[in-house]
Amino acid sequence: MTFNSLLFIAFLAVILGIHHLPLPWRTRKLNLLLASYVFYMAWNPPFVVLIWISTLLDWFLAGAISRSESARTRKSLLSLSLIGNLGLLAFFKYGGFLLDAFVDFASLFGIEFHPADPGIVLPIGISFYTFQTLSYTLDVYRRRIEPSTSFLDYALFVTFFPQLVAGPIVRARQFLPQCELPKRATPAMLLWGLSLLVLGLFEKVVLADGFLAPVCEAIYDSDAVPTFTNAWLGSLAFSGQVYFDFAGYSLCAIGVALCLGFVLPENFRSPYASVGFAEMWRRWHITLTTWLRDYLYFSLGGTRRSLARQEFNTLLTMTVCGLWHGASWNFVAWGAFNGSMLVAERVLTGLVGQLRVWQRTSVRALLGFATFALWTFSVALFRASDLDRAWTLMTSMLGMNDATGALPAGVSGFDASAALGICAAMLGVQIALKNSSLRSVAARLPGWVLSLLLATLITCIVLMPRTDRAFIYFQF
Secondary structure: OOOOOHHHHHHHHHHHHHHOOOOOHHHHHHHHHHHHHHHHHOOOHHHHHHHHHHHHHHHHHHHHHHHOOOHHHHHHHHHHHHHHHHHHHHHHHHHHHHHHHHHHHHHOOOOOOOOOOOOOOOOOOHHHHHHHHHHHHHHHHOOOOOOOOOHHHHHHHHHOHHHOOOOOOOOHHHHHHHHOOOOOOOHHHHHHHHHHHHHHHHHHHHHHHHHHHHHHHHHHOOOOOOOHHHHHHHHHHHHHHHHHHHHHHHHHHHHHHHHOOOOOOOOOOOHHHOOOHHHHHHHOOHHHHHHHHHHHHOOOOHHHOOHHHHHHHHHHHHHHHHHHHOOOHHHHHHHHHHHHHHHHHHHHHHHHOOOHHHHOHHHHHHHHHHHHHHHHHHHHHHHOOOHHHHHHHHHHHOOOOOOOOOOOOOOOHHHHHHHHHHHHHHHHHHHHOOOOOHHHHHHHOOHHHHHHHHHHHHHHHHHOOOOOOOOHHHHO
C-alpha cells in the first residue's frame, strides 16, 4: 500500500473517519496502532513480526536500563539492544552482501566458493524503524529521556504508519509527548495536511515518475556508453527524481500525520540551494543526518578529538551513511565520496575560508553551482547498477569516453527538454525558498490562488499515466 495508490486514499479516509469520532483517546490511539500494522502488512504480512520483536526488545531493555544504577549493567543491556536490532538489520539487509564479499575475498586466495542463494528478502522500512527504536534506547541510556509509561504510546511511536517505511526518522522525545493529550486536527491543520499530501503526490507521480524517471532509466539502465551530454542528462534527471521522490514521500508523511493531529519533523529544506556539502547535509534527509551526527559521529568523539580524528570520524560516518542506503559497494563509495567532500571542504575552509571574496554574491552562486554539480556527479554511484556502470557514467561526465550519438532510444527531444526544465525550475524554487518555508509562502497567498494551485496539482496527478514505481527509499 503506497501513498500514490487509490487503496491508500480509501484506507486514509476510513482511518480519518474513525479518528475523528467522539471516542476515548486510548481507543483512537489503538485504532492508529492497528491501522499501522495493517498498513505494513499490506506489503508482506510475516515481516510485521520483526517490528514486534524490535518493539518488545527495546521496550523491556530501555526500562531495565532506566531502573539500573550499575554502569556495567546499563552498558550490557544497551549492548543487547544494539546486537539485537543491528543483528536483525545486518542479517536481512546485509546478509547477501556480506556473503558475496566473502566469496570475492576467498577468490583472491584461489578458493572457489559457491554458496547456495540464501534467498533473503529485505523487509520494507527496516532501516527506518530500527534507527527509531535504537534512538529510544540510546536516549534512555544517556538519561536524555525517561522511558515511556505507556506501552501503547511506545508501540505507536515505533509503527506510526505515515512515516513507518521511509521516514522521517522520529525521536521518542518528539513523538511520545504528543501521545499524552488527545489529538484531533483542527480545520486549518487538516487543510494544510491534505495540501502537503497533494503536493507530495504531485512531486512523486508527475515530476519524479512521469517526467524524470524515464529519462534517467533510458540512460542508466542501458549497456551503452553514454555521451558526455547524455551522461549529465541522466544524472541531472536522477538528481531531480530522487529529490522529488523522497521529498515527496516526506511531504505525504508529514501531511497525513498532520491530518491526524501529529507533527513530524521536517526532512528536506531546499538542499539544492546549498553552498558546500556541509550545508547540503544539513538540508538533505535531515532526520537521518542528525541521527548519524548524534548517535555515531558524537559517539566517536565528534569535534572533541584532534583535527585528524575529526576528519576520520566524518569520513567513517558518511561511509556508514552510504552503507545505510544500500548493501552494495556503490553505496559505500557514494558515502565515502560525500565524506571526502566534507573533509576537503573543512580543510579548505580552515586554510582560506576567511577571505572576503567568498562572501560575494557572484562567488557564492558559483560555489552553489559547483556543489550541485559535484552532487549530480556523485549520484552515478547511487543510481548505477554496479561500480562498473557507475565508472562508465562518471568517466563520460568527465569527457573521458569517446562515445558519440544523439539521445538514447526512448528519449525524445521533448523528454530531455522537459527533464532539464523541471530541474532548472527545481533549483530556482529552492533558491527562492532557501531562507523561507512553504507554510510562510502559502500564508501570503490569497485563498483562491491556493485553491487553484491545488486543483491544478490534483488534475495533473489524475491525468498522469500510471507507472508502477515504488518510492525509491522503500528499498532502504
